[in-house]
Amino acid sequence: MESREAMAREEIVWACQKLAAAGLIAASDGNVSCRLGRGVYLITPSGFPKAEVKPKDLLVIDTAGSVLSGNGKPSSEWRLHSLVYEKRADVGAVVHAHPALLTAMTLAGVPFSSEVFPEVWVAVGPVPTAPYAMPSTDEVPRSLLPFVENHHAVLLSRHGSLTMGRDVRQAYYRLEKMEHAARSLLAACVFGGRMPDSLSAVQLEQLARLFS
Template sequence: MYSEEKEALAGICHMLYQRNLVTACDGNISSKVSKDHILLTPSGMNKGLLLPEDIIVLDLSGNTVEGNGRASKEYPMHQLIYQMRPDVKAVIHTHPVFATAFALAGKNIPDNYLIETTMMLPDIALAEYAPPGTQALAEAIRPHVPVSNAVLLKNHGALTYGKDLTDAYNKMEVLESIAKTIIMSKVLGEPQVVPG
């Protein structure tokens, strides 16, 4: 069931791992493959070693339709995004070092330093802390989902979503690149804002 879609999702997991956007077993990635089914990475599995057959097929209530592993406990967060944003077909949640550093400090990524921010990721949001894998975490992102495609999760990580897996992946890669560039520039001095 959904063999090509599973291949694509596993490929994105490998790219995230190779680009240091996900470490070992952290994070979770999903794609909505039909009006009834979502593919989701299993809990406790290294994303760099994930195989297509490891991916779990869920119905929209979170019940396993196919797969032997345990679905990521972060499913409520993915489910909420798909419910609120019919245009979204893929969700990526990881703990990339530099974007997570902003989240850990309780700071959002400024949108006035790099033009890539406003071009690729307008309206980056910062969600309040809630324990991972809880309905409270889904509720923490709720206010941001309609207006943002990238959310920092306080003391936790980052979340991006888009029209397909590649779009969601590109957003995560850009988010981390922007965060890294800003942090690195602070070593040299205070970053200068884009002239307005």
């Protein structure tokens, strides 16, 4: 196994363990991938509890979903990952999870307001919500198509979140930051009786300049 692939396997396992420990997934929910080369990437197996995934369990597939190495089936949401890698040359890893609060926001029809938090705006930017799509089908990438090219994260209605990054850790930490922000939004609504105001356009532009 090439050292690059070995490192990618370890990073995906790290993310799976973090996702499970943080309660961002349950049982076999979610999936993680990492680009290996043009049209080829590592992905978690289907129906496998993420807390138990080992480096040897990961599969190498192409963007058509064909297994190039490994045993078993790739995640049933491989189409989602393929869409990202085909549309975003700058993305090296994808995390799809089922974070409780972010998913609850989509159930309630409440948009995630990253514009409220300076650190979330800088690290993630705007986060749209894609319409509901039948899981594990071509509907999922179709629902994401309008968003993946211009965003680092997208919420999937009734179906969790998608975060992208230059590597596995950036994709994971973007999710962690978003779910933490969702807890703050919930607390603000409880304490204040409404969603907090967003930063102004001028303030967001200042942040963009400061942290560009």
